[in-house]
Amino acid sequence: MKKILFITSAFLMAGSLLAQQNLFGGAQIKSPEVNPDGTITIRFQGPKAKSVKVEGDFLPEQLIETGNGGVWAIHPAVDLKEGQNGVWEYTTPEPVPADYYTYTLTVDGIKTVDPANVYINRDVATITNQLIVSREKGDNGDLFSVNDVPHGTVRAMWYHSKELGTDRRLTVYTPAGYETSGKKYPVFYLLHGAGGDETAWYTQGRATQILDNLIAAGKAEPMILVMTNGNAWDTAAPGESSKGFAQPGALSTSREGVKEAAFELHFPEVISFIEKNFRCKTDKNSRAIAGLSMGGFHSQAISRYYNQKFGYVGLFSGATGGVQAMSQKPAESPVYTQFDADMAKQFAKGKAPKLYFIACGKTDFVLPGVNALRAYMDEKGYPYEWRESEGGHIWRNWRNYLVEYSQKIFK
Amino acid sequence: MKKILFITSAFLMAGSLLAQQNLFGGAQIKSPEVNPDGTITIRFQGPKAKSVKVEGDFLPEQLIETGNGGVWAIHPAVDLKEGQNGVWEYTTPEPVPADYYTYTLTVDGIKTVDPANVYINRDVATITNQLIVSREKGDNGDLFSVNDVPHGTVRAMWYHSKELGTDRRLTVYTPAGYETSGKKYPVFYLLHGAGGDETAWYTQGRATQILDNLIAAGKAEPMILVMTNGNAWDTAAPGESSKGFAQPGALSTSREGVKEAAFELHFPEVISFIEKNFRCKTDKNSRAIAGLSMGGFHSQAISRYYNQKFGYVGLFSGATGGVQAMSQKPAESPVYTQFDADMAKQFAKGKAPKLYFIACGKTDFVLPGVNALRAYMDEKGYPYEWRESEGGHIWRNWRNYLVEYSQKIFK
Numbered sequence: 001m002k003k004i005l006f007i008t009s010a011f012l013m014a015g016s017l018l019a020q021q022n023l024f025g026g027a028q029i030k031s032p033e034v035n036p037d038g039t040i041t042i043r044f045q046g047p048k049a050k051s052v053k054v055e056g057d058f059l060p061e062q063l064i065e066t067g068n069g070g071v072w073a074i075h076p077a078v079d080l081k082e083g084q085n086g087v088w089e090y091t092t093p094e095p096v097p098a099d100y101y102t103y104t105l106t107v108d109g110i111k112t113v114d115p116a117n118v119y120i121n122r123d124v125a126t127i128t129n130q131l132i133v134s135r136e137k138g139d140n141g142d143l144f145s146v147n148d149v150p151h152g153t154v155r156a157m158w159y160h161s162k163e164l165g166t167d168r169r170l171t172v173y174t175p176a177g178y179e180t181s182g183k184k185y186p187v188f189y190l191l192h193g194a195g196g197d198e199t200a201w202y203t204q205g206r207a208t209q210i211l212d213n214l215i216a217a218g219k220a221e222p223m224i225l226v227m228t229n230g231n232a233w234d235t236a237a238p239g240e241s242s243k244g245f246a247q248p249g250a251l252s253t254s255r256e257g258v259k260e261a262a263f264e265l266h267f268p269e270v271i272s273f274i275e276k277n278f279r280c281k282t283d284k285n286s287r288a289i290a291g292l293s294m295g296g297f298h299s300q301a302i303s304r305y306y307n308q309k310f311g312y313v314g315l316f317s318g319a320t321g322g323v324q325a326m327s328q329k330p331a332e333s334p335v336y337t338q339f340d341a342d343m344a345k346q347f348a349k350g351k352a353p354k355l356y357f358i359a360c361g362k363t364d365f366v367l368p369g370v371n372a373l374r375a376y377m378d379e380k381g382y383p384y385e386w387r388e389s390e391g392g393h394i395w396r397n398w399r400n401y402l403v404e405y406s407q408k409i410f411k
Numbered sequence: 412m413k414k415i416l417f418i419t420s421a422f423l424m425a426g427s428l429l430a431q432q433n434l435f436g437g438a439q440i441k442s443p444e445v446n447p448d449g450t451i452t453i454r455f456q457g458p459k460a461k462s463v464k465v466e467g468d469f470l471p472e473q474l475i476e477t478g479n480g481g482v483w484a485i486h487p488a489v490d491l492k493e494g495q496n497g498v499w500e501y502t503t504p505e506p507v508p509a510d511y512y513t514y515t516l517t518v519d520g521i522k523t524v525d526p527a528n529v530y531i532n533r534d535v536a537t538i539t540n541q542l543i544v545s546r547e548k549g550d551n552g553d554l555f556s557v558n559d560v561p562h563g564t565v566r567a568m569w570y571h572s573k574e575l576g577t578d579r580r581l582t583v584y585t586p587a588g589y590e591t592s593g594k595k596y597p598v599f600y601l602l603h604g605a606g607g608d609e610t611a612w613y614t615q616g617r618a619t620q621i622l623d624n625l626i627a628a629g630k631a632e633p634m635i636l637v638m639t640n641g642n643a644w645d646t647a648a649p650g651e652s653s654k655g656f657a658q659p660g661a662l663s664t665s666r667e668g669v670k671e672a673a674f675e676l677h678f679p680e681v682i683s684f685i686e687k688n689f690r691c692k693t694d695k696n697s698r699a700i701a702g703l704s705m706g707g708f709h710s711q712a713i714s715r716y717y718n719q720k721f722g723y724v725g726l727f728s729g730a731t732g733g734v735q736a737m738s739q740k741p742a743e744s745p746v747y748t749q750f751d752a753d754m755a756k757q758f759a760k761g762k763a764p765k766l767y768f769i770a771c772g773k774t775d776f777v778l779p780g781v782n783a784l785r786a787y788m789d790e791k792g793y794p795y796e797w798r799e800s801e802g803g804h805i806w807r808n809w810r811n812y813l814v815e816y817s818q819k820i821f822k
Contacts, residue, residue, distance in 0.1 A: 050459055112524070120533065130656060150578070157562075
């Protein structure tokens with residue numbers, strides 16, 4: 001028995017050393033803390049620090065003029081105050097609504113993460129801490145959480161694009177029960193914005209939690225959710241491609257050799273791949289597309305150019321225009337130059353999408369562009385559903401639009 | 412056209428604001444940098460900092476005595492030196508071998524991540540930056556990288572355990588071509604250590620990159636890889652369960668109500684789930700199991716208790732004993748108490764595993780325990796293959812053991 005006890009003590013030693021590692025930074029403080037009165041406290045243990053700030057989307061909003069008639073809502077950083085034992089602290093002036101939030105700290109001018117909170121999100125090159133505030137079942141915090149409901153499967157998988165000449169990565173969610181049901185499902189293509197990738201919607205977008213929860217509650221139809229990478233010059237999220245751990249600042253400028261509208265033009269390959277590899281309903285009204293910001297632009301263009309492919313279209317804070325994203329050159333691709341003609345085909349009598357959903361925040365800097373698209377559609381008599389919300393160009397809005405849109409489709 | 416140009420300019424504005432966000436912390440420095448002479452430089456821009464240290468597994472090793480005849484290899488933190496413009500710097504004294512490394516910074520006593528490097532890994536409660544050094548095709552850095560080879564699919568999915576009374580999350584890799592081949596594949600169950608979860612082997616373990624690369628090179632058989640969560644008191648990795656964003660320090664102590672050997676006893680449910688949901692070969696010699704540290708302990712116990720289920724067994728720095736992990740109570744579960752009898756069944760004439768692979772580092776604190784198991788097996792005449800490596804109880808070794816083991820199984 002001696003031998004066996006000896007082995008055990010070596011194992012216990014491993015346990016205790018791991019426990020020491022378990023405190024990232026040795027922080028003994030609690031941060032973030034949701035207080036009984038609904039406010040949030042952020043703490044930082046830094047006896048040698050001269051200045052500590054927090055920046056996050058739970059902080060009070062401030063509006064700046066964009067100079068083109070719009071406004072931009074930002075959440076300026078605020079100072080933590082040093083208290084006893086070198087513990088700095090900030091508490092929000094008001095209770096914070098139930099939601100999913102992200103934040104960062106800036107210590108002596110260096111932006112960093114909260115050492116007391118191991119939940120970190122990478123959105124291309126922006127690293128933030130995560131925080132969920134939930135007070136009751138069904139509130140936003142609850143809807144964005146992993147709950148004890150049946151869970152779908154989330155896959156990172158690769159498809160080949162002849163159009164782009166490469167394999168590319170995408171994310172596919174199938175609803176709980178998919179593996180054994182034998183049924184066919186409708187498919188929802190959900191696109192990220194500039195500064196995102198195929199991981200964005202299932203990390204801070206909380207899309208898989210939202211669908212798990214809405215499907216379990218009977219509020220959304222069981223569906224397949226496909227999250228593509230909209231950066232045609234990349235094959236996968238930073239760190240997940242053969243570019244290795246190149247820093248994303250470098251990645252995002254390497255767009256050479258990518259032709260105009262490359263992402264939109266290759267999109268039928270995505271649909272083919274999904275419909276070949278999954279049990280999909282393949283009629284128009286079993287296909288939905290939506291995206292945020294640049295993904296709204298992409299959704300508008302793809303649903304217009306392939307004008308009878310999608311029964312449901314959603315533009316969330318959509319950067320909605322008829323010309324190439326990120327360029328002021330005149331458009332050359334037919335994806336963009338046939339705007340009027342393709343819109344006319346998309347909305348031809350009896351052929352219009354069952355739902356064309358446009359959502360934007362009152363303090364979102366893209367609102368003037370969104371309103372211009374709405375004016376154009378009003379003039380032409382193309383039907384759409386309009387959702388104006390509070391707030392700016394932020395994930396808090398996009399998650400809410402997804403919650404609403406995903407309950408409207410495939411019904 | 413005016414309208415369209417206007418929309419575009421709003422879009423460009425979004426692009427430029429995103430570009431500003433793109434520099435996490437505004438760092439203009441390069442860190443980490445692999446220099447032409449093979450050394451690594453770590454930099455930190457902190458004009459107000461008083462002290463900056465780096466800790467990482469590429470730093471020189473130092474040995475400490477464990478007091479039980481073993482040694483423990485650690486990589487002590489080293490100081491960065493302040494140079495011009497508040498940029499601190501450390502360069503390794505020697506070239507660093509091609510490999511995957513992790514590191515953290517400690518600024519004025521606060522452990523943090525490198526603001527110039529957005530690649531971060533969470534291993535339960537330990538947050539580190541990631542770095543790959545690769546110099547030529549086929550070296551370790553290359554083997555641990557995403558390369559332009561066919562990629563398998565990686566799924567996060569949930570199964571139900573009656574034994575544990577809950578749904579639980581696991582990770583399943585299927586090799587490139589699985590979706591359309593119609594073929595059946597052998598299955599490799601790969602288990603993490605104490606302080607890990609179902610994400611550990613595919614993040615810093617690089618298991619999916621290793622298999623993609625070895626399979627593409629014809630060095631490993633196409634196989635299904637299953638990565639379970641070995642913490643019977645949890646349902647999923649921190650942040651991925653209904654415990655929400657509770658900090659892992661709290662999670663790891665909440666083991667109440669979990670009976671002895673609970674993980675091992677529920678393991679047949681994992682096998683059933685996989686064999687029901689995937690196209691698997693289901694004979695003994697098409698099943699392999701291996702694990703690191705606690706996962707080695709689990710692999711030893713599972714392959715012994717279910718003694719004719721696995722044709723291949725791998726113990727990587729295995730905390731290999733006959734009693735319950737993390738406890739000094741006498742063992743009660745038959746999983747542990749029938750050690751001798753079950754080993755005898757597992758190694759009965761004509762029934763022994765095709766491969767029983769035991770690997771450990773010379774400076775790994777579990778080596779005495781591993782050697783005790785080897786002495787026991789030598790005495791009984793149970794065949795095994797022994798791999799002694801340099802280094803301690805670290806991922807650098809576990810990745811290497813996986814590379815070797817995965818080329819030996821299913822052949």
